[in-house]
Amino acid sequence: MRPRGKGPARPILAGVGLDRPFFDDKNRAFWVLQSIGWSGYFILRSLSGLANSMGAMFVVHALLLTATGYSLTLLMASLYRRLITMRAIWTVIISLGTVALAAAAFSFIETWSYSTFLRPDAKPAGVEYLGAIILDFSILAAWSALYYGINYYLLLEEEIDQRAQLESQASTAQLAMLRYQLNPHFLFNTLNSISTLVLLKQTERANAMLSRLSSFLRYTLVNEPTAKVTLVQEVETLKLYLEIEKMRFEDRLRPHFKIDADTIGARLPSLLLQPLIENAIKYAVTSSEQGADIWINARREGRAVRIEVADSGPGPGGAPVDAQSTGVGLANIQDRLTQAYGPAHGFATRTNEHGGFSVIIEIPLDTDQKDHS
Template sequence: MTFLKRMLEQSRLPLTVGQFWWYSFCYWSIFAVITFGQLMMLWLLKEGVVMRPHEMFIWLLDGLFWWSTSPLVLWASIKVPIAFKVRETSSIIRPLLIHLVIITLCNIFINTLHYFITNPLMYSAVGKSVPLESYLFSFFIAYTASVGQYLLLVVGFNKVSYIYQYQELKQQHFETELHNEQLRGQLANAQLQSLKMQLNPHFLFNSLHSVISLMIKNDIRKATLMITTLSDLLRAVLANQSADFIPLQEELKLTRQYLDIQQIRFQDRLQVEYHIDPASELYPVPQLILQPIVENSITHGISDMTTNALIRITSTVSAAGMQVNIYDNGIGAAQRKPSNGLGLGLKNTSLRLQQAYGDQARLQFDQPPGGGTSVTLFFDGRPMAGGDGGRVTADG
C-alpha cells in the first residue's frame, strides 16, 4: 500500500489508492468483457462447444491477475516512460523493448502458474485438467492482445501523468512569477519611499534656511508667515505620505504652497504663472515630483534677480501622454552655480521617474532662445505595476 501511494505521488495523479484500484478494475473489465464476448461467438459458431466451469474459473483468474498487475504497469510507466523525441528514433525503441520483455514475462508467469498450480488443483477438484498444448495455444493467441492492453495502459499513464505534471509546473510557475512580481513591487515601493524620505528633509532644510535668513534680517512678520505656510505644506505632504502617486492637481497644490513660501521671501520680485490643461489634472504623478525642479529654478535661476523674476508651470495632454514644463527666466543653466542641493534634488527626481515609469517617462533640460531655463517632464504612459500606480489619493 505504501509502495502504491509513493508511485501515485511520483506520477502526480490526483487519485487515492482506492480510486486507483477501482479505475484499474474498470479498465481490465472492459477487455475481459470483450474477450468473453469473442469466446461466446466462437462457441456459438462451434456447435457443442461450451465453456466448462473450470475453464471459466481459469478465465476469471486471468482477469484478476492482470488487474493485480496495475501497480506494476504504473511503476514501469514511471521508470521507463514511452516518449517519442523528434530526430531520436532510439528514444522510443529502447522503452518499447523493455516493456515487451515485461509483458512477455507476465504472460509466461501466468501460464506457468496455471500449469503447475491451478491445473493440479483443478484436477483434484473436478478430475479434469487442461493439456499443455492448450496453454501454449492460449499463450500465443492471447499474447498480442495482452501486449496491446499493457502498452495502452502504459502510454495512458504517461500521458495523463505528463498532463498533471505540466499543469502543476504551470501553476508553480505562475505562483513563482506572481511572488516575484509582488517582491518587485515591494522593492519598487521601498525604493520610492527611500527616495521620498531623502527628498522631504532636503526640501525642509532649505525652507528652514529661508526662515532663518528672514529672522537674521529681523523680519519676524515674514518669518512667522513663512513658518505658517510651511506648516500647511508639511501637513498636506503628511496627509499623502502613504501614497506614492497623487493626481497632478494635488501635486500642483503642494507646488503652489511651496511657491507661496518663496513669494513671501521674494515679495514682488517673483511672479508665478500656471497654464494647466484640465485633462491633465487627474493624471497620477509621484508626490513632490515638481518641487525639486521649482526649487532648482529659484535657487539657481532667479535668486539673484532683483525684479521681474518669472516661473511658469504648464501642463498639456496629447495622444503620446502628458507633459509638464517648468520654465524660469533666470540666468540659464550654463551659468548656474554648482551645488550639492542641485545634484540631490534633480538626481532624485530622475531616479523617481525611472523607478515609477521605466522608459515611459523622462526629464529634459532646454535653454530657450530668449533666455532662461526650461525643464520638461514627459510621461508617455501610466505608472508601472511595480510602482504602485494604483495608490492615488485625492486628499489635499
C-alpha cells in the first residue's frame, strides 16, 4: 500500500479527499479529470472567441460544444471500459471507428450551433456539416489516448503491485522454510540423551537437559521466522544450544565466544549461526575422541560486522566418510543471507590457523530496532 501523507495538514487534506493517492478511487479520479478537462476546454474556447470579437453569444456556443464533448466522451468511456480487455488490434480498430463517428457527430452539432447562434445567415448543407471534423477528431483522439494511457498505466501498476506482493510472500515463505530447517538429528540425539539419563536414574541432569531443550525450542517457535534479532540475542540462544550439547559431549565440546562490544546491537536473521555450530559439532567434535574447540568471533569492520565460526576439527575433507557434509546447511545460510541482505553481504569458507574449518559471514551493521525482512 502506498504511504499516506502525515502532518498538521492531514485533516485539511482529508476534508477535500487529498489524503490518499489520486487513483485509489478510479471512478472519482475519472469524474475529476473529466470535469477539469472539459472545463478547461470551455474556458479556452470562450476566451478565444471573445478575443476574436465573436460576441457574448460565443460563450453559449462554447457551452453547447462543451456539453456535447462531455456527453460524447462519457459514451466513449463506457465503450472503452469493455474494449480495454479485448485484443489490442480490435481495441485500436474499434476505438478509431468510435472516434471517427463521435467526431462526425461533434462536427455536425458544432456547425449547427455556429450557424444558429453566431451566423444566422449561414445555411450549411451536406458535407459542410463536417467542416470541423478534423479539429473534433483531434480533440477526441487526444482524449481517447489519455483515457487508455491512464488506464493501461493503472493496470500495469496493479500488476507490478501484485507481483511485488507475491514475491514478498514467496520470499517470506522461503525464509520461513529455511528458518525451520533445523537438523532433526539434534532433536533426536537430545531426546535420546534424555532417555538415557532417565534410564540411568540421573533425573537432575535429565530435567536440566529437558528444561534447556524446552527453552531453546520455545525460542525457535516464538520468534517470527523472518524476523531479525540482535547479535547478543543470537549469542544467548547459541549458548543455550551449546549447553544442551555440552551435556552430551561434556569436556569434548569447548566453545569460546569473542564478541566485540560495538557489534552486539547488529541485527541478523534469527538462528542464522545455529547450523554452523551444529556442523562444527558434527564434523569436529563427534568425529574426535578428544573433541574440539569451537570459536564464535564477531568484530566490526567499517559499516559491516564480520562473524566467524571456526573449529579445531580435521578441516574440509578430513571428517570420516559417514560424516561428510552434504553442503545443505551452508547453502541454507547463503540463501537466508541473500534473502535478508541481497548483495550487501559476504560469505566465505576456509581452513583456519588451527587446521579446522571456518565460515566467515559479513553483514551490514544494521542496528535498527524494526524488522527489515
